Amino acid sequence: MLLCRTRNAVFKPSISFILCLYSSSSSNKNPNFTNPKTLSSKSLQPTSSSPSIQRLSPQTTLYSLLTDLVSCPTDTDSTIENVLDCYKGELTSNLVLRVLMSYNHLGRSKTLKFFSWAGTQMGFQFDDTVIEYMVDFFGRRKLFDDIKCLFMTVVAHKGKVSSKALSICIRFLGREGRINEALSLFEEMESVFGCKPDNLVCNNVLYVLCKKQSSVEMIELALSIFHKIESPDTYSCSNMIVGLCRLGRLEAALEIFRKMDKVGVHPTRSAVNILIGELCLMSSKEGFVEKVRVMNTRRPYSILVPNMGGNRGAIQPAIEVFFAVVNSGLLPGTFVVIKLMSELCRLGDTGEALKVLRIVEEKKLTCVQEGYSIVMKALCDHRRAEEAGNLFGRMLDIGLKPKLIVYNSVISMLCKLGDLDNATGVFEIMSKNRCLPDSLTYIALIHAHGEFKNWKVAYDLLIEMLSFGWIPHFHTSNLVDSLLREHDQLDLCIKLERKLENQKLHKLCKEGQLDAAYEKVKSMLEKGIHLSAYARDSFEHEFQKCGKLTIAHQLLENTQRVDEPQEINRT
Secondary structure, three states: OOOOOOOOOOOOOOHHHHHHHHOOOOOOOOOOOOOOOOOOHHHHOOOOOOOOHHHOOHHHHHHHHHHHHHHOOOOOHHHHHHHHHHHHHHOOHHHHHHHHOOHHHHOHHHHHHHHHHHHHHHOOOOOHHHHHHHHHHHHHOOOHHHHHHHHHHHHHOOOOOOHHHHHHHHHHHHHOOOHHHHHHHHHHHHHOOOOOOOHHHHHHHHHHHHHHOOOHHHHHHHHHHHHHOOOOOHHHHHHHHHHHHHOOOHHHHHHHHHHHHHHOOOOOHHHHHHHHHHHHHHHHOOOEEEEEEEOOOOOOEEEEEEEOOOOHHHHHHHHHHHHHHHHOOOOOOHHHHHHHHHHHHHOOOHHHHHHHHHHHHHOOOOOHHHHHHHHHHHHHHOOOHHHHHHHHHHHHHOOOOOOHHHHHHHHHHHHHOOOHHHHHHHHHHHHHOOOOOOHHHHHHHHHHHHHOOOHHHHHHHHHHHHHOOOOOOHHHHHHHHHHHHHOOOHHHHHHHHHHHHHHHHHHHHHOOOHHHHHHHHHHHHHHOOOOOHHHHHHHHHHHHHOOOHHHHHHHHHHHHHOOOHHHOOOO
16 A cells, blocks of 8 residues: 555644644533524624624624724734633634635634634534635645644544545645645544545545556555445546546546446546547557568568558547547537547548537537538548538538638549539639638649640639749649640740749749849849849849849849840740
């Protein structure tokens, strides 16, 4: 066992708190208490002008007590004790709790002094709610030594420490990383405090072990505690699922999840997110080695081949978990849903991805737009034109605006299938919806029209592409140039070459590559290519910024001697 067995934990309570607790040896026990009620704003309002203390109502007593405490100076403890002496006979757990809940009016110092005085007067025989409130008060301020001192004082006065108070302390200790102290307190519950751990205590211990200290030893200890719980609830199982997933023990986590599903206990959303996310991550991991038998030789042999497709066996449990939690009314996080659909599409299981997408659309999740984009791209990559067309029409019908990646995927798929009419129609829809194309859009259309020898459409698309400032790849420009020469369009070839060279020069100037821009102008002049106005201005502007305008002018003077385009040797 890893439980810390040091009974005397290393707690150092503050000196002021100890002095307040043990300053008086007398104690007036009052066993008849009423259950504390929530402090309301009406209870702080005065009900009469100045009645005697014996005839005051509980609300007026609270108001009078708070008034005296607020007006009392905090120089010495004796001053506060003198003020509070007249309220000895009125002390109840309910009154003490209401005063403690007025911390914002009293301040920290007076609140602690009042509690120590009230505890001395009542022999620390408070209701559970008072002790629980003070444990939470100390825990939020990280006064863990004072919590231990409070527990020991209550036990010394034969008081009762509830399991909820202990669970609050355990949780605060876990948040601060004081794992050994939290485990020590958990082990001492029955022996020191006579309190049997309930689900709340066990849940907080599992929270400490699984979420704050995920190690092999701590998870084994958490499992031993988990198996001792008679009826594990949502938080018990969820804490274990999170801890097991962090250590990569997904089979054990799935086993707990399936048991929960059988008994009708549902996990928390964070546990579901981690479980589905880890299963998708395992599915996407590469590097698994498979043994493949080569049979098409005279002597068959086996080779080891890396499985670049990932671990497909892990995605099926992820789908199982997703549909199980959706049927129970719980929805995973949007980032997990996107990760699940992305992994399904990567593995080619677009059918399951479509089912997930339908649930996303039905539940109106915010990731519906991104989900459509992922599934559409997968369908287009696998050239499933009919399903992609239906889904694309569905996007337009429900008012979604497809992103550029969707348009490019559809256009590219249709161009590869040779369906130029529909590809052109999608391109027109793209323009109507004000979605600007990119170079990939034009390249796909240019090559598709090039395959069908549509030289005019291919040329117009390339010129339009250059007007946007995008420089096509060599194969694209060469394809159009070949089509133009094939159809004796030499004038258009010259115009295209000039447009392309000027665009390259403009790009070099824009990027600040002066040496390359200088060489480009020199090469253009040697070929007899006339510089356009925007390319010349860009060239002069960049050289002027660097103080080399004279060099640019010397080179540009040669442009005056360049012949007209129609006089260039077209061979």
